Amino acid sequence: MTKYAAPGQSGSVVTYRDRYDHFIGGEYVPPAKGEYFANPTPVTGEEFTEIARGTAEDVDRALDAAHGAARGWGKTSVADRANVLNKIADRIEANLEMLAVAETWENGKPIRETLAADLPLAVDHFRYFAGVIRAQEGGISQIDEDLVAYHFQEPLGVVAQIIPWNFPLLMAVWKLAPALAAGNAVVLKPAEQTPASIHVLMELIADLLPPGVVNVVNGFGVEAGKPLASSRRVAKVAFTGETTTGRLIMQYASENIIPVTLELGGKSPNVFFSDVAAERDAFYDKALEGFTMFALNQGEVCTCPSRALIQSSIYSDFLGDAVSRTQAVRQGHPLDTETMIGAQASNDQLEKILSYIDIGKQEGARVLTGGERADLGGELSGGYYVQPTVFEGDNKMRIFQEEIFGPVVAVTSFSDYDDALKTANDTLYGLGAGVWSRDGSVAYRAGRDIQAGRVWVNNYHAYPAHAAFGGYKQSGIGRENHRVMLDHYQQTKNLLVSYSPNALGFF
Amino acid sequence: MPRVALTPEAADLLRRLRASHGDLMFHQSGGCCDGSAPMCYPAGEFRTGAADVHLGDLEVDSFVVPVWMSAAQFEYWSHTHLTIDVVPGRGSGFSLEAPLGMRFLVRSRLLNSEEL
Numbered sequence: 001m002t003k004y005a006a007p008g009q010s011g012s013v014v015t016y017r018d019r020y021d022h023f024i025g026g027e028y029v030p031p032a033k034g035e036y037f038a039n040p041t042p043v044t045g046e047e048f049t050e051i052a053r054g055t056a057e058d059v060d061r062a063l064d065a066a067h068g069a070a071r072g073w074g075k076t077s078v079a080d081r082a083n084v085l086n087k088i089a090d091r092i093e094a095n096l097e098m099l100a101v102a103e104t105w106e107n108g109k110p111i112r113e114t115l116a117a118d119l120p121l122a123v124d125h126f127r128y129f130a131g132v133i134r135a136q137e138g139g140i141s142q143i144d145e146d147l148v149a150y151h152f153q154e155p156l157g158v159v160a161q162i163i164p165w166n167f168p169l170l171m172a173v174w175k176l177a178p179a180l181a182a183g184n185a186v187v188l189k190p191a192e193q194t195p196a197s198i199h200v201l202m203e204l205i206a207d208l209l210p211p212g213v214v215n216v217v218n219g220f221g222v223e224a225g226k227p228l229a230s231s232r233r234v235a236k237v238a239f240t241g242e243t244t245t246g247r248l249i250m251q252y253a254s255e256n257i258i259p260v261t262l263e264l265g266g267k268s269p270n271v272f273f274s275d276v277a278a279e280r281d282a283f284y285d286k287a288l289e290g291f292t293m294f295a296l297n298q299g300e301v302c303t304c305p306s307r308a309l310i311q312s313s314i315y316s317d318f319l320g321d322a323v324s325r326t327q328a329v330r331q332g333h334p335l336d337t338e339t340m341i342g343a344q345a346s347n348d349q350l351e352k353i354l355s356y357i358d359i360g361k362q363e364g365a366r367v368l369t370g371g372e373r374a375d376l377g378g379e380l381s382g383g384y385y386v387q388p389t390v391f392e393g394d395n396k397m398r399i400f401q402e403e404i405f406g407p408v409v410a411v412t413s414f415s416d417y418d419d420a421l422k423t424a425n426d427t428l429y430g431l432g433a434g435v436w437s438r439d440g441s442v443a444y445r446a447g448r449d450i451q452a453g454r455v456w457v458n459n460y461h462a463y464p465a466h467a468a469f470g471g472y473k474q475s476g477i478g479r480e481n482h483r484v485m486l487d488h489y490q491q492t493k494n495l496l497v498s499y500s501p502n503a504l505g506f507f
Numbered sequence: 508m509p510r511v512a513l514t515p516e517a518a519d520l521l522r523r524l525r526a527s528h529g530d531l532m533f534h535q536s537g538g539c540c541d542g543s544a545p546m547c548y549p550a551g552e553f554r555t556g557a558a559d560v561h562l563g564d565l566e567v568d569s570f571v572v573p574v575w576m577s578a579a580q581f582e583y584w585s586h587t588h589l590t591i592d593v594v595p596g597r598g599s600g601f602s603l604e605a606p607l608g609m610r611f612l613v614r615s616r617l618l619n620s621e622e623l
Contacts, residue, residue, distance in 0.1 A: 037606075053606070164539075164540045165540065165598075166539075166540065191540075191598060192597055192598035192605065193597050193598050220598060220605045220606045221598060221599070221600050221601040221602065221605060222601045222602065222603055222605060222606065223606055225600075225601055226601045229601075240539075240540070241538070241539070241540045241541060241542075241600060242536040242537060242538040242539060242540050242541050242542035242543075242544070242600065243536055243537045243538040243542065243577065243580075244534045244535070244536035244537070244544075244546045244553070244600060245536065245541070245546065245600030245601055246538070247553070248546075248548075248552075248553055248600070248601060251553070251554055263539075264538040264539065264542075265537075265538030265539025265540065265542055266538070266539065301539075302538075302539040302540075346596060346597055346598075347594065347595055347596050347597075348544075348594055348595070348596025348597065348598075348599070348610045348612065349596075351594045351596070351612055352543055352544070352612060355612060355613065355614055355615070356543070358614070358615075359587065359615040359616075362615075362616060362617055363617065396583070398583065398584065398587060398615065401583040401584075402537060402542065402543050402583075403537075403538055403539045403542050403543070404543075405539055405540065405542065405543075428537065428579050428580060428583070429538065474537070474538065474579065475538070
């Protein structure tokens with residue numbers, strides 16, 4: 001067991017500054033209005049730094065810097081751009097422990113996740129897009145003997161990115177890597193719940209990027225996010241969040257006639273067919289872990305497997321084992337490497353989860369384990385902790401239909417394949433899903449029939465670069481994590497060239 | 508029967524927001540992150556349309572704040588009554604209250620047979 005020292009304590013691998021300004025044009029710039037807001041850690045609820053409270057003036061300044069840098073960066077050779085991304089990856093890797101502690105303190109998630117997932121995935125993401133941009137080729141279409149269409153990919157220019165608070169660094173990297181690889185300059189607004197860890201990263205990599213290529217403006221959605229998303233000077237907006245803000249961003253984009261990519265969450269079904277329980281073997285154990293994945297990152301994942309559908313013939317036994325597995329989840333100090341579940345990211349998130357547990361009980365769902373706020377004592381009493389919770393109920397209940405974004409799974413049964421698919425698809429969303437079966441045909445068919453952009457088959461919560469990630473239905477538009485994301489950050493330029501010396505003969 | 512209500516604390520916050528932003532509206536969000544939050548905007552900022560349901564109007568003193576939800580979401584929420592409350596918090600999309608260190612939150616109860 002290791003427990004990392006908290007930032008600010010002696011022996012800590014990371015020190016947060018007392019204050020962070022905006023990162024604009026390669027340097028730190030105070031907010032135009034001179035205001036800052038306090039940033040608490042969800043681990044204890046105590047404030048540990050203050051952050052620039054950005055406004056339209058700061059967004060404009062960042063857009064100036066980005067426009068100043070966009071042309072040069074877009075003209076930089078793909079080899080040089082890829083080299084920059086690879087150097088960023090190397091720098092993150094060399095400082096992985098420091099960034100992991102910073103991220104855990106910022107977000108509340110357990111250190112074993114930031115060490116094993118968030119930061120290694122961020123490293124690989126930069127390397128992946130460094131690779132795909134080198135391998136990208138334009139196209140040539142020979143229309144006829146004398147007419148040739150050349151297709152070039154060109155960067156969009158300056159793009160806006162609005163980052164969520166559940167994976168503050170990784171979600172920023174998911175958006176930065178393809179945008180930078182494609183040759184764009186970026187103005188990025190972190191979530192106001194988690195505004196600080198990105199600056200630990202920016203300070204680490206600032207010397208690797210030409211000034212103005214990446215700009216970070218902090219602040220509240222209404223004061224900084226809106227001026228950015230509605231600006232006439234951005235060529236595209238990328239957003240991860242919820243549906244109402246997603247619609248508002250599309251509305252602003254429609255005024256400017258620019259594209260958006262949106263990732264707006266889900267209510268992902270995790271489907272366990274009866275043959276999962278044919279043996280009590282390694283696969284059965286893996287399936288139980290797959291069930292318990294709802295507790296990963298405290299359930300604050302857009303693809304949280306928050307609906308478990310279990311075939312009725314194995315329902316009681318499997319669910320009993322799954323509840324036992326859930327009860328074995330170790331809740332504790334997020335900086336302790338033995339801790340499996342940490343703190344919810346903010347007080348309002350905690351309150352929302354508790355309000356959902358309340359309506360779940362009112363609707364008659366049965367709490368099989370958990371169902372309460374967790375008080376872990378000592379300094380953690382001020383933090384935001386929820387017990388891993390298993391509800392048993394019906395798919396029409398609100399807890400089956402809304403992303404609680406907490407460590408709460410709602411369980412129901414199904415009779416056969418058709419019943420499973422009917423329930424799995426009875427949702428507004430279609431981001432993720434899980435299918436568990438020893439029968440490859442059943443797993444394949446279910447995977448194809450579930451209306452979701454990512455279906456994990458006999459695994460869950462893996463997010464490798466090179467596997468497209470994005471939503472069907474109301475879960476959004478676009479596919480991240482894959483080469484296809486370059487298409488969302490590039491224009492197609494067509495040069496249509498005639499090699500004929502002769503007039504057409506029309507005029 | 509009314510489908511939406513307001514706590515006194517939320518009404519106080521609406522008074523403050525109206526003083527700085529003018530007429531207001533709510534649109535109930537869904538999805539991840541700050542999903543499930545009632546988003547408060549200047550009236551007309553969020554364009555509602557045929558895909559939305561008008562759940563009701565919240566009366567605060569002499570002004571009225573309409574509450575909207577997407578029609579698709581309403582199909583799954585229609586059996587519940589929503590009370591808009593407020594808690595200390597941070598951020599909820601572009602909702603107006605976030606810079607005040609507060610955020611609106613919905614508390615739900617089942618509609619009884621007379622209300623349905």
